[in-house]
Amino acid sequence: MSLTRRGKVTAAAATVVVLALAAVGYFAIFPSRAPAFVQDAMSRVGLAEPPPPSCPLTGQPAPHGEVPARPALAIKVENLPDARPQAGLDRADVVYEEPVEGGITRFIVVYQCHDAARVGPVRSGRTTDPKVLVQFGRPVMGYAGGQAPVVRAIDRAGLIDENYNIAISAYTRDETRPAPHNLYTSTRSLWKAAKATEGAPHPVFSYDPEVAGPSRKARTVHLPFSSYSDVYWTWSRREGAWLRSHGTVPHVLEDGTQVRAANVVVMQVQVRTGPIVDAAGNHSPEVELTGSGKAYVFRDGRMIVGRWERARLKDVTTFVTKAGTEIALAPGVTWVELLPSTIGVQAQR
Known part of the structure; x- marks a missing residue:
């Protein structure tokens, strides 16, 4: 019927x-x-x-079931060959790699859920730093000092400035390392110096354990910043992580472990020559972090191509697919690569 x-x-x-x-x-x-x-x-x-509560900057379960009631802490770490191996990168929630003068790069190493007993070598700040860090609310910033325009930009952004000239007792010199690559600190020392009353920051990424939307396999990504920073990330199924190298040399830390990440996010950015000049006569680059540009998200051995968007500096950068859908990251540590738009992203399956 x-x-x-x-x-x-x-x-x-x-x-x-x-x-x-x-x-x-x-x-x-x-x-x-x-x-x-x-x-x-x-x-x-x-x-x-x-x-269970999750860390705001990784999306992973909070240690001991509770998110620490403290702001994000950013520490500037050097990446010249003379500075390697570094300390403390493996305890970070997020790491930004930024181009600086002379073809080298430096790291903005952001902590919140975990502590690191030794971080460094610590070096000076750049004008890119506050542009990145205002997304994290009012974070603490540790660095070795900087030229007057850099310090003013950091203060104008409302960051809690705990540089070497302000919180000298939070830093130590390692006499076994050559200067200036021998300045170190710890997360506990800088949080203590800051006496910050701010709580945990809001998330700056969205997370999903599964890859959603169009993607394709990727085994290796090559980001040739320069001969000093010829960066490779290679997906390891065994480790379940992206492993970092400089050229053919694994990027290892002081304890011999290789630098790794759950996510590698590449932002192609406009870079122009800035007015600040270092002691060697090199101009410090100015990185443009508002507007939009091409973005590549590498997670779980796959590559998602899209774009980054940020209307104003006080906004959080968002990552969307070509169709406009937000790109979610894998829970875990994220490295963000601020790659000049003149340099291509070379990904291999």
Whole structure:
């Protein structure tokens, strides 16, 4: 017997209800498999335990089940060959690599959920730093000092300035290392010096354990900043991480572990010659971090091509696909590469 139109509508509605109830039942039994918005809704009505707190800058479970009530802390770390191996990069939540003068790069190493007993070598700030860091609220910044325009830019941005000239007791010199590549600090020392009352920052990325949307396999990405910083990231299925090298040389830390990341985010940015000149006569570059540009997100052995967008410096940079959908990162440590737009991204499968 054929159904009337009204009967068909009723049957379709009943089917939807049955499927919805089945989905709710499944997610009630396996709540960890539910999408984040479903987990949130279920916890609100008592069908699931609320998810454990996660670190705002990694999306991973907070240590000891609690997010530390402290602001983000950024420390400038050198990346000249003479500065390697560095210390403390493996304890960071987010690391930005920025071009500076003479073809070299430096790191803005951002901590929040974890501590590092030794970080360095610490070097001077650049005007790029406050442009990056205003996204994190009012973070603490540790660095070896800087030229007057840099210090003024950091202060204007509202960062909590704990550079070497202000918080000298938070820094030490390692006499076994040649100067100036021998200045070190610790996260606890800088947070203590700052006496900050700000709480944890808001997230600057979105996270999803699964890759959503169009992507393609990627095994290696090459970012040739310069001969000093000829960066390679290689996906390791065994480690479940991107491993970093300079040319053919693995980038290792003081304890011999190789630098790694769950996500490598490449922002192609406009770079112009700035008015600040270093002691060798090299002009410090000015990096443009508002507007939009091409972006590549590398996670889980895959590459997602899209763009970055940021209307104003006080806004958080967003990463979207060509279709305009936000790109979610894998929970874990993220390295953001501020690559000049004149340099191509070389990815291999």
